[in-house]
Amino acid sequence: MEQLALLMETNRKQSEIIESQAKTIEELRATIVELNASLAWLKRKVFGKMSEKCNPINSGDPMLPFDYGDLGQIEAEIEAARNKAAQIITPKPQVAGKTPRRNRIIMDDLPVVTVIIEPENLDLDKYVKIGEEHTRTLEMKPGYLYVKDTVRPTYAIKDETEAIENGKRMVVTAPLPLMPIYKGMPGASMLAEILLQKYEYHVPFYRQVKQLEHLGVKLSRNTLDGWFKPVCELLRPLYLELKKKVLSSDYIQVDETTLPVIDHDRHKAAKEYIWIVRAAVPRLLFFHYDNGSRSQKVAVDLLKTFKGYLQCDGYSAYDAFENRKDVRLCGCLAHIRRHIESCREENREYAMQGLKFIQDLYNVEYMADERQLSHEERAALRQRLAGPLLDAFELWLQNTYPKVLKRSLT
Known part of the structure; x- marks a missing residue:
């Protein structure tokens, strides 16, 4: 009985295996058929003819056993129908000439202001006008677009002999x-x-493009960008002259700030930096961008020609100027005040004393502004009032520093 049960179990398992294999074989056959069809399609695409024309029928080729009737009459009817269709269908006429330039189409609907430029020192009694040269440019007033048409008349001399004898130009x-x-x-x-x-x-x-469209001109962002770059090159000499004038001052203020720059590859804004250099007395400043970097090398290269007082914050990049004898680093009261302000919760007494010194120093500046003092008068007021305050502030800092813990905010 045990052997019979074992044989039946073995037979059942074999049947399941056979059934599974048969199913697998059918699936593989279907896959083979599909792959063969795909292969045939690819061969036709790569190696076969791409044309869908039918091969011409030779008179000797066997034809299907259909009753076509009188083939001669059918061919005559087909030819007549073809001729009739040819008379109805007229080809599109070819228009000679160039396609209008896009900028002319853009400016067609705008008002035109004509400016005529005549040749200088020309005796019009001896010349005759033979034509004009037009140069159209897109101009703008606030809220108003127009076309400036610069017209330059062309003149030809009446007496060619006089032109040859006196060396005058024939056409001007x-x-x-x-x-x-x-x-x-x-x-x-x-x-x-x-x-x-x-x-x-x-x-x-992209917003300027929309504004210009409301004013009657449809441009693209790429067009504005294409105009922007050459204009920047035109302004470069002015920028270099401004930079030279600021750095020739003996007192400048320098800072760097974040600048979000669109990264089109990563589709997000990258955090970069731009530098600001300001000459305080002439009230001139310029911006400097060096691939978005705020490294010490950028600061050193930017200020390598400067000599004088350099006011900055506590950023470590400015430590490179401590060893230069021709540059003296100066701190900023606004940054000092910010640090003292952050200590109010930890040590209110010391923080309020420090803030009072800074407030008194700023009151001196407010006093000078209200009196509208000149530079010389402001300097005298600072020497008389701000000088003693700074000396007292320095003495207070020296006495207070040993009293606070090194690891504290104070």
């Missing part, structure tokens, strides 16, 4: 004034407004 046209962008569509006023919107009012290009 006034020179075209310099353009901000060579052969560019925008005029100086348009470019100035774009930069003013971007840097003075912080309006990005």
